[in-house]
Amino acid sequence: MGELRAQFWELPLRDLTRAEWEALCDGCGRCCLHKLEDEDTGEVVDTNIACRLLDTGTAQCSDYRNRKAFVPDCLRLTLRIVEQVTWLPQTCAYRLRAEGQPLQGWHYLLSGDRDAVRRAGVSVVGRVVNEIDAGPMEHHITQWPQPRKDWEREP
Numbered sequence: 001m002g003e004l005r006a007q008f009w010e011l012p013l014r015d016l017t018r019a020e021w022e023a024l025c026d027g028c029g030r031c032c033l034h035k036l037e038d039e040d041t042g043e044v045v046d047t048n049i050a051c052r053l054l055d056t057g058t059a060q061c062s063d064y065r066n067r068k069a070f071v072p073d074c075l076r077l078t079l080r081i082v083e084q085v086t087w088l089p090q091t092c093a094y095r096l097r098a099e100g101q102p103l104q105g106w107h108y109l110l111s112g113d114r115d116a117v118r119r120a121g122v123s124v125v126g127r128v129v130n131e132i133d134a135g136p137m138e139h140h141i142t143q144w145p146q147p148r149k150d151w152e153r154e155p
């Protein structure tokens with residue numbers, strides 16, 4: 001990973017280097033879940049079904065480098081995409097910064113703790129099923145709760 005500037009996460013997204021852009025991700029894994037769109041209203045709802053490449057025990061892509069070969073429609077988040085899509089979670093670091101909001105306290109760049117995203121209830125770790133095992137998507141519609149405020153006390 002390249003050099004990261006001090007407090008780069010406070011800079012506008014368009015000014016980030018490639019390495020800083022990559023480092024901004026909180027690792028929640030929620031962009032790797034399938035969504036369902038209502039044909040009539042266009043409303044998008046979340047499911048707890050993960051992409052086949054997502055390691056559901058770590059919320060990391062199991063083959064990030066080659067993912068496009070296995071999942072051709074996997075989106076590489078760019079500034080344009082972040083500004084266009086509506087389905088990124090409200091906690092997503094890219095969404096927050098695109099809206100001019102600060103990162104949340106549990107983000108590892110602020111907390112110094114990669115596990116804080118799980119303790120805040122934001123990570124998908126242990127809460128999702130792989131698409132290979134999931135069955136009908138309609139059975140997996142999920143509403144993700146708000147982040148826990150007491151994440152520092154959570155085990």
Ligand code: SF4
Binds near residue numbers: 024025027028089
């Ligand atoms: S939702 Fe945003 S912060 Fe979470 S894993 Fe995806 S890109 Fe990273």
